[in-house]
Amino acid sequence: MTTRSRHMALAALLFAVCCKGFAASSATWIWSPGDFEIWLSNQMQVERKERDALFMPFWRFYSHQPLVNFIKDVDLAAPEELRLTVEGKFSVMLDGRFVQGDPHHISLPSGKHVINVQVFNAASPPALYLQGATVRSDATWTVGPVPHYKPPKSAPVRAASWNFDTPDALPSRYKLATREIQAAVIQRGPRSLLVDFGQETIGFVRLKHVTGRGKVALYYGESRDEALSIETCETLDRYSVDADGDFVAAHSRAMRYVNVQLDEGMTVDDVVLMYEYLPLTQRGSFKSSDDELNRIWDVSIRTLELNTREFFLDGIKRDHWVWSGDAAQAYLMNYYSFFDGDTVKRTTWALRGADPVDMHINTILDYSLYWFIGIQDYYRYTGDVDFVKSIYPRMVTLMDFVLGRRNVDGMLEGLPGDWVFVDWAPMPKEGELSVIQLLFARSLEAMADCAALARDDERAVKYRQLAAELKDKTVAAFWDPQRQVLVNRRIGGKQDPLVTRHANMFALMFGYLTPAQAEAVKRNVLKNDAVQKITTPYMRFYELAALSESGQQDYVTAQVKDYWGGMLRDGASCFWEQYDPKQQGAERYAMYGKPFGMSLCHAWGASPVYLFGRYYLGVRPTLPGYQAYVVEPRLGGLQWIEGRVPTPHGDISVSANRTEMRVSAPAGDGVLRFMSATLPHAGGTAIRAVGPEHYEMALKGGEQYVVTYTLPGAH
């Protein structure tokens, strides 16, 4: 295969992947971009309960567009009949004239025509399903607020869709899938059943064959202690049962345990769960010579899977909300497991909402910044430029809001109404935080890249320049040349001497430091026990990623076994919101001043999925959508590792022990990078030495490579 033919094969493959919707033989429901996600996330997020009270989000809700015009230009060889199914009141225009009579059936003459379908719906997103012989509602349609309207200087807006591919699959009736699962253990009392599903799960409790009439109370617990604490458990439901037969709870809740309390005289044969889930395919995998790490991978996958739902959630019990900082990490884990781009896109739209912007995403300054970075990450892993173009106008308006809040030094600090979160760590957050400026600079880089993709060259230049200026200014402002560290903040124009890990690990990970600075930061901060430790899996994600970026996988292995292994030893069936090995018994479950306030299934707890895939299997894209990529396996002190990393073109397969590596990839231009103490061999494939003990080898799609080498220092 020549290079040229390889490129063409890849291009064809990319087309098939990206344009699946276009080539489909049937229509799909379409709507205005973001509308479905804004609407669905509103519906979901207002359902959070804290015991008997609704607990609604404390940030602004946006609305879908109530009036949407769907537009399609067609050129037909023969007349055809169109069948329309519509969510909302609607009218159809053909070539600028309203169609009289039943608008659900339209006769389209042959030749060139412009179809406008105007749909109004206040309650849920205006949506259209249109099916003819050749004309069908799909992503080739465009949308606007009104017929023929085109905002100045902007490209046509493409209709959005997902997987609602039949006329009766109305977007407004969207539900997750369910399937029945059995309890592991049921412990019966006089008027109660304590049910253990064996692991963390979520769904609708189903009481089989209820007899008697009266009240049923369901007290849910992620822990047994919680389910038994009927006065303080976080979630509960109370129902009245007035008919024999199966009773299904109206609300889906997270639990491992449910404590079912019945009125006198009622009986229940069995308790099962209608497990509620988003259908996902686990494409990424990881196995190693260390069983504990393997178990950590499995529990991480379970944790991530449970939180991958309508949107990426923070945690399935509490908050069951969409949080931008949490989601940005879930996206990265997802690229090494389910590679479910749709959930990334839905979450990105839901977090952003619509315009105008008058508060940060989730009200959190740093969460607005992660949102930009998450889009750039999505593009890197998927190469989906259509999504970037689609979301770009809302990137601009959020960035306008952010830029409007800079202080006189051009830096961001918390203004009234802003929550500066960073981490659940005791650290001062007033003034200019170094970590915030780093995230801001990174956001501006993301904006510059996305502006270029959206062909907004003017803004691309502006963002690039702002990013460069801010990067320089930030390192200059927060670098302490004596101690060779980044300090936590500047207040009143002066450095506060406190050092935290946060800014140092982000600067390292973003590559904003000189090699000398990077070495100093590793030594003086990241591997320095005197600097306050990170206690949330949330920030451990970045800490361990930063260490891995600089080749510290051996150290990371030990950290993961200690921290995530610690949760497993404490009985975790999913990973937690926070973990302090020193805490024992029920005190481990307390948070936010509530005895069971902590989430025991928190997406940010699943970061080993990302760490193992990206830094042990060592796979990452170097061009968008894995058009080019690097494989850089690292044993991290283990005897062997093996696994698969999903890409848009199929999975990259990697295995390595101390003397042999095997790699195959379906497509794209790959580079295998590794170190060897001896001269490596790969059959007839050329291996290039790039430094002492450092080698590189080109990888071609569809080939299987076996490399014989010697792991340096493996003694």
Add this chain to the structure above:
Amino acid sequence: MTTRSRHMALAALLFAVCCKGFAASSATWIWSPGDFEIWLSNQMQVERKERDALFMPFWRFYSHQPLVNFIKDVDLAAPEELRLTVEGKFSVMLDGRFVQGDPHHISLPSGKHVINVQVFNAASPPALYLQGATVRSDATWTVGPVPHYKPPKSAPVRAASWNFDTPDALPSRYKLATREIQAAVIQRGPRSLLVDFGQETIGFVRLKHVTGRGKVALYYGESRDEALSIETCETLDRYSVDADGDFVAAHSRAMRYVNVQLDEGMTVDDVVLMYEYLPLTQRGSFKSSDDELNRIWDVSIRTLELNTREFFLDGIKRDHWVWSGDAAQAYLMNYYSFFDGDTVKRTTWALRGADPVDMHINTILDYSLYWFIGIQDYYRYTGDVDFVKSIYPRMVTLMDFVLGRRNVDGMLEGLPGDWVFVDWAPMPKEGELSVIQLLFARSLEAMADCAALARDDERAVKYRQLAAELKDKTVAAFWDPQRQVLVNRRIGGKQDPLVTRHANMFALMFGYLTPAQAEAVKRNVLKNDAVQKITTPYMRFYELAALSESGQQDYVTAQVKDYWGGMLRDGASCFWEQYDPKQQGAERYAMYGKPFGMSLCHAWGASPVYLFGRYYLGVRPTLPGYQAYVVEPRLGGLQWIEGRVPTPHGDISVSANRTEMRVSAPAGDGVLRFMSATLPHAGGTAIRAVGPEHYEMALKGGEQYVVTYTLPGAH
């Protein structure tokens, strides 16, 4: 009564008028300002039909806020129980903590508390009705997107309300009132009834005592010709009847005639109309020695009343939409008839919608400008500063949009997507139109006034300065010193010599011309038959107002009798969208290329209501809300006139003949201005000569004045 005590009495009166809602003994439904109006206008405007097709607006629809937080600080002497009725899912916080249990009944302890009620509703505006012993939902509550959120630099936003004063009067179920009216004439055919209601009307057709099963078609006509033209009438409804008894049409339609067509074997005893209306009190009145003018007043009132509904409509048949330019005139007519401020406020919110703005109101450049002017007018007539403060943020964002569309000369011209309407008159509309710049300057003056009321001093100064600059620039750019007229436009930096009446009459009415220029314009344009005549009642409004402003009432009387009298002689029962006396028979009803396209009940046809009240009875406020006012009666060539003009404090009563005037007003500082050929007398009241034959007399609230005088030139 001293001046001071009079001022105090007036202040007390104003307080009672403005604060009625506050002092009411019961609660009222509250929502976030604009939400109800945006939602209701969307619902109403998508119902327009053109025969069998929905005909939806071609401008952007906005949405209500889906999540609203209602806030109240209370300080209670004794505990009380609150009952909540809510449109939406909701939660209640007391002093920052969620209330557990049934949120419809809340126990409030004595002392100081903060109540937050968070309401979510995607389908219709989140709304709250809360009733306790002393705590009640009303305009003393504030609203925000989320608990405790206060946008930077802005005042708390007061909750909005109307007249939904009982828990079961849900805002989302709002309907106009109906009452049954009888047909004037019913002409029966074999399977049809042609029903004449005797005058233009609107409502739900009711077929009494239907027997038989089958289809019913209702062909509506504002004219008999239209109702009989079943292939071309503008509106029709088709129903299936499948039960004996009365059948009521599901849709309210405008008509004078309805042509009822029945299937074979069906019979109908009688046809009546469930007349659909907004309850209004006609406060303004006008009578004169000319019966034709009296009939013009009555038909104008009927025309305005029919179009005063959920909002001020353009016309009740077609479009049944809310148009800003039309509404701005209806507001002014309303101040001299129903004085229904609520409908002005609802219409203003509905027209504006929410943010962000990306197109002009109704897509029409001039209609954005009239919107600003309408708010200033509202404030002048009502003195309702609360409304100005409430709408002001949306004035700023619309003006930002407008300012962002100025050309290099700082002037407005039509950009892609803009409709430059001005009038249904053949005149070029490309380039810089003089009339548009005049409306723009006037809008900036309105903004300056409203900014001052909203305590936004910085913007007040800016708008004032922009207005002054634009005024000077406009007169300089469009004034033709040779011909002593304003030309219609400038294009490519050069005056186009064409002169139209439009800019000249607006400049006159706004007082933007020097006295010499004003005289020249009257002579060279307004009273010059060589300049293209105005053919729409819409622009005749401003033309006759401008002539009246300069004391040409005699001329105006003749014009009104000719034009509006012409419509009456042609059989009008309401005034029309357009009128050309030269057209005969059914051709009078054609417009927009359709045989019955023209509206025969169009709000802008009702301008005599305004002209007679403002320029004949001569009453107008000189301080907001009639704290001060002028009465300047003008006979306009008539023997006598009499009537009443509503104000916030009651009606001002005026009558005049050629030798005597009688005036009384309930409150405020009034000035009677008049001309007399002889020395006038008013019992003991002092009359001041202010020029040759010109006199002024102070008017006090509650007094009856009789002035003896001699009308100059009355020979």
